[in-house]
Amino acid sequence: MKRNSIGAAVVLASLIGCAKNTVYFGTNTNLAIDVDASSGSANIGYKNSQFASIPPKDDGTSFSILGSSDVDVSISDMVIEEEFATGLAAECAASRKTKKGDDKEEDKTQYGTLLFASYFSVSLFDVNLGADNPFLGASIGYKRSTATVIPIKNDKLRSVYAKTSVNTLPYESSDSGSTTNKGNNDTRTHTKGIRFKQDFATGRASQYLASYNAKSLTKIDNAAGCIESVSPPVPTKK
């Protein structure tokens, strides 16, 4: 019975496929019997994965996208960090020419609806369907996913920065000076549990954060980003 159900889900998922007018980024953590349509894989047990679905432009060239995944897991601890940037934010992070005030404006008429989504389930059976569903697949057990869905409008991709982290390392009060003023980059847990943290940015904010995180995004030590000042303008917190 269970085998038949999983088989049916695999067939169903493979028939649906992914939307061609959307860019997806996401992370999955499963402790389950799981069929993941985004990666086209099936799994029994523990699985941690990062996925990206990036269709080409109409003319066959590629969109500007930077992505980085860092997984550091031991028996007792786990540190997972995934970040990515698209559009002008990606170009900004990859740039080595720093010029003050070179934070380009993008065409704001080209936007579609941007969606940041998270998903958590502990279930006897869990099925997600639909071409636009970033959590497409089936599972029995524990499933935790995050996804960023960026629509492609008129063959253009808007500027976005996103970072997802899962960290079990404890925060030490003596390290309090190590945090930064840009979204607090310290992801260690204050509760000795598991800390889930998500950061998203759009427009100019995405360019600033991508520029600030240029080294981790590009894995190039001398990556400078396109914005000269390491410290972005002091944000207005609400």
Place this chain on the structure above:
Amino acid sequence: MIRILTIVVTVLLSGCAISYTDDVGFEHSIGLVHSKVKVTDELIMVGKTSFGFTLDMTDTEQGFNLGFKSQERVYLKNDLSLSIDRNKREVSVEHY
């Protein structure tokens, strides 16, 4: 132990909820659902938690679940950064 497990499983599976989008685009959730919505000038954040049998037929989510399920969607305006810290239960928005 088995009795306790049986009771817990029975309670967790006793819920039922259905969500769908109607012809004019409104999203409906009917049944045992905890829904939370945060609307500010910068973002719209929609969270939905359910247990038992859940059927989703909305524009953004289609599928079904038997067990516990929690999902969250955030729509963010431009030139903003959003930070969600689930342990601290903090949501902060910064303007640039």
